[in-house]
Amino acid sequence: MDIAELARRTAAGERRALARAITLVESARADHRTQAIExxxxxPKDREALRIGLSGTPGVGKSTFIESFGMMLTGRALKVAVLxxxxxxxxxGGSILGDKTRMDRLARDPAAFIRPSPSxxxxxxxxxxxxxxxxxxEAAGFDVVLIETVGVGxxxxxxxxxxxxxxxxxxxxxxxxxxxxxxxxMEIADMIVVNKADGDLKAAAQRTxxxxxxxxxxxxxxxxxxxGFPRAVMVSALEEHxxxxxxxxxxxxTDWRRDNGFWDRTRRAQARYWFHQEVRNAxxxxxxxxxxxxxxxxxxEKVASGDMAPGAAAxxxxxxLGMRRAAK
Amino acid sequence: MDIAELARRTAAGERRALARAITLVESARADHRTQAIExxxxxPKDREALRIGLSGTPGVGKSTFIESFGMMLTGRALKVAVLxxxxxxxxxGGSILGDKTRMDRLARDPAAFIRPSPSxxxxxxxxxxxxxxxxxxEAAGFDVVLIETVGVGxxxxxxxxxxxxxxxxxxxxxxxxxxxxxxxxMEIADMIVVNKADGDLKAAAQRTxxxxxxxxxxxxxxxxxxxGFPRAVMVSALEEHxxxxxxxxxxxxTDWRRDNGFWDRTRRAQARYWFHQEVRNAxxxxxxxxxxxxxxxxxxEKVASGDMAPGAAAxxxxxxLGMRRAAK
Numbered sequence: 001m002d003i004a005e006l007a008r009r010t011a012a013g014e015r016r017a018l019a020r021a022i023t024l025v026e027s028a029r030a031d032h033r034t035q036a037i038e039x040x041x042x043x044p045k046d047r048e049a050l051r052i053g054l055s056g057t058p059g060v061g062k063s064t065f066i067e068s069f070g071m072m073l074t075g076r077a078l079k080v081a082v083l084x085x086x087x088x089x090x091x092x093g094g095s096i097l098g099d100k101t102r103m104d105r106l107a108r109d110p111a112a113f114i115r116p117s118p119s120x121x122x123x124x125x126x127x128x129x130x131x132x133x134x135x136x137x138e139a140a141g142f143d144v145v146l147i148e149t150v151g152v153g154x155x156x157x158x159x160x161x162x163x164x165x166x167x168x169x170x171x172x173x174x175x176x177x178x179x180x181x182x183x184x185x186m187e188i189a190d191m192i193v194v195n196k197a198d199g200d201l202k203a204a205a206q207r208t209x210x211x212x213x214x215x216x217x218x219x220x221x222x223x224x225x226x227x228g229f230p231r232a233v234m235v236s237a238l239e240e241h242x243x244x245x246x247x248x249x250x251x252x253x254t255d256w257r258r259d260n261g262f263w264d265r266t267r268r269a270q271a272r273y274w275f276h277q278e279v280r281n282a283x284x285x286x287x288x289x290x291x292x293x294x295x296x297x298x299x300x301e302k303v304a305s306g307d308m309a310p311g312a313a314a315x316x317x318x319x320x321l322g323m324r325r326a327a328k
Numbered sequence: 329m330d331i332a333e334l335a336r337r338t339a340a341g342e343r344r345a346l347a348r349a350i351t352l353v354e355s356a357r358a359d360h361r362t363q364a365i366e367x368x369x370x371x372p373k374d375r376e377a378l379r380i381g382l383s384g385t386p387g388v389g390k391s392t393f394i395e396s397f398g399m400m401l402t403g404r405a406l407k408v409a410v411l412x413x414x415x416x417x418x419x420x421g422g423s424i425l426g427d428k429t430r431m432d433r434l435a436r437d438p439a440a441f442i443r444p445s446p447s448x449x450x451x452x453x454x455x456x457x458x459x460x461x462x463x464x465x466e467a468a469g470f471d472v473v474l475i476e477t478v479g480v481g482x483x484x485x486x487x488x489x490x491x492x493x494x495x496x497x498x499x500x501x502x503x504x505x506x507x508x509x510x511x512x513x514m515e516i517a518d519m520i521v522v523n524k525a526d527g528d529l530k531a532a533a534q535r536t537x538x539x540x541x542x543x544x545x546x547x548x549x550x551x552x553x554x555x556g557f558p559r560a561v562m563v564s565a566l567e568e569h570x571x572x573x574x575x576x577x578x579x580x581x582t583d584w585r586r587d588n589g590f591w592d593r594t595r596r597a598q599a600r601y602w603f604h605q606e607v608r609n610a611x612x613x614x615x616x617x618x619x620x621x622x623x624x625x626x627x628x629e630k631v632a633s634g635d636m637a638p639g640a641a642a643x644x645x646x647x648x649l650g651m652r653r654a655a656k
Contacts, residue, residue: 040637132639181547187512215543219509268632275631278642279624283614287607296607303603304596309368311460314606 007042053163172204335370381491500532
């Protein structure tokens with residue numbers, strides 16, 4: 001593969017080149033990895049998309065929201081890419097990107113690019129590949145990159161580390177039937193978007209939105225939040241109501257962050273974070289060999305059953321593998 | 329030092345031996361580390377305290393709460409140990425354990441043992457030593473171990489990993505003056521305890537308690553929670569009201585967890601967690617050498633400024649240090 005040519009065509013915004021580039025960064029083969037690093041280095045580094053992280057459990061209308069929101073953006077002459085981060089290989093029915101046809105209007109829009117999730121079970125691997133796929137879309141000249149996750153395990157945190165803003169999509173809850181927001185996500189959400197504010201659910205959406213607005217006010221303000229953020233709003237993706245308001249709010253938020261230095265600071269911190277993650281993962285790969293895994297499992301059992309203290313077990317493991325003990 | 333003798337006396341509940349044992353596990357010296365591992369292995373492994381994690385910002389009355397709650401427990405013929413986990417070396421005035429005299433009644437109680445926080449800036453080091461100090465108190469026959477943190481950075485998460493139950497202590501908020509709960513902490517709190525429900529603040533405490541009870545109901549139920557948990561309650565540590573109720577609630581919670589297998593499961597998972605942390609920290613210590621740190625800082629700057637992609641920088645770093653590249 002001619003990497004310089006692939007870089008040139010990706011940078012020119014050619015969709016087939018972009019798709020091939022993403023396939024390359026997703027590959028686990030060592031030679032592909034070397035080419036992927038070369039490719040990333042060859043791409044322009046001065047382009048910047050708004051990277052929007054988006055989470056929501058199955059049933060909240062995430063595919064409808066992404067399609068309506070995406071169409072609203074392409075209607076404003078913006079180029080939109082949609083990527084998914086999903087550490088589980090068995091995708092459930094409610095998740096959008098295993099099936100592009102669920103967003104067929106957006107999939108046919110020439111200003112949009114939709115990429116299904118790589119099927120993988122290893123979150124670390126998915127994380128790096130997704131982060132590089134985001135960077136590829138950015139280099140290809142997209143204005144907005146939507147990064148979707150169903151929120152399995154730690155995936156929201158991972159998506160937040162590659163996003164400029166993070167949206168949590170919820171459905172209205174009726175009366176006592178309170179829906180569960182995964183606890184950690186309140187830490188990273190910049191906006192809570194209550195979908196399905198239409199028809200019979202409109203009143204319930206209003207109540208749900210007010211409840212979450214109240215809950216958000218009980219949380220400590222983060223330095224990167226202007227007054228009024230994180231914000232809870234309601235939309236109807238189906239009737240295409242409220243989507244402009246979400247876009248306007250996001251721009252209010254990001255303008256403030258740019259003006260106050262948080263945009264650049266976050267981007268720099270994220271770049272450092274991913275670099276350190278790459279290094280750590282490489283070093284920790286020592287623990288992934290079959291021999292190390294077998295020894296780890298054996299010592300972990302002794303620790304879990306109470307036969308051995310964690311410190312002694314770690315010491316025993318490191319001697320067994322011939323690794324040096326940490327100095328402290 | 330005769331480690332067998334120290335183990336014997338610690339196991340016999342001798343306070344001076346326990347204090348020396350904790351000093352030993354807190355030491356960063358390599359020979360002390362070896363002795364500490366030997367000590368931990370020599371101690372009885374069949375004793376079990378209730379380990380209560382406790383967080384609260386300065387001003388919520390944490391020292392008063394710990395003292396009143398501790399005295400209530402020793403009044404029930406229970407032996408109580410109090411430890412602190414604080415990653416910051418500069419302790420602020422609101423924090424209890426830099427100054428034992430702030431809890432002088434409890435400090436003089438023969439059934440109580442209070443250990444100030446080791447002064448350290450490195451959370452990883454504090455974490456391991458605190459975890460081992462908890463295990464020492466448990467082996468010394470204490471019934472309850474209170475592990476306090478002011479909640480700097482990730483310290484609540486670290487404390488939660490060494491606790492059976494986790495309490496968040498809050499002060500009443502008046503009207504619009506909403507206090508901030510650090511977002512991640514909602515994920516780990518088993519009970520929210522609103523203190524200072526006395527005098528002029530009583531009505532505000534009731535409102536604050538109701539607000540948080542409402543916020544807790546909006547969060548997804550965790551498998552390890554029986555109905556009604558996490559729970560928000562109010563107490564007056566000053567007037568010693570409501571402390572029995574907290575103790576009763578904690579027992580209701582832990583009885584349920586024991587009966588439903590979550591107690592053992594959590595303890596086993598925590599032991600495994602600490603073992604893996606020890607191993608990871610040892611392996612990652614390769615990145616802590618002066619040479620590695622200098623190289624890391626250099627590459628991190630290139631990444632932050634956008635001159636280099638994270639993958640290429642990691643690859644460059646690993647070659648420079650002569651480490652092997654990760655296979656994936």
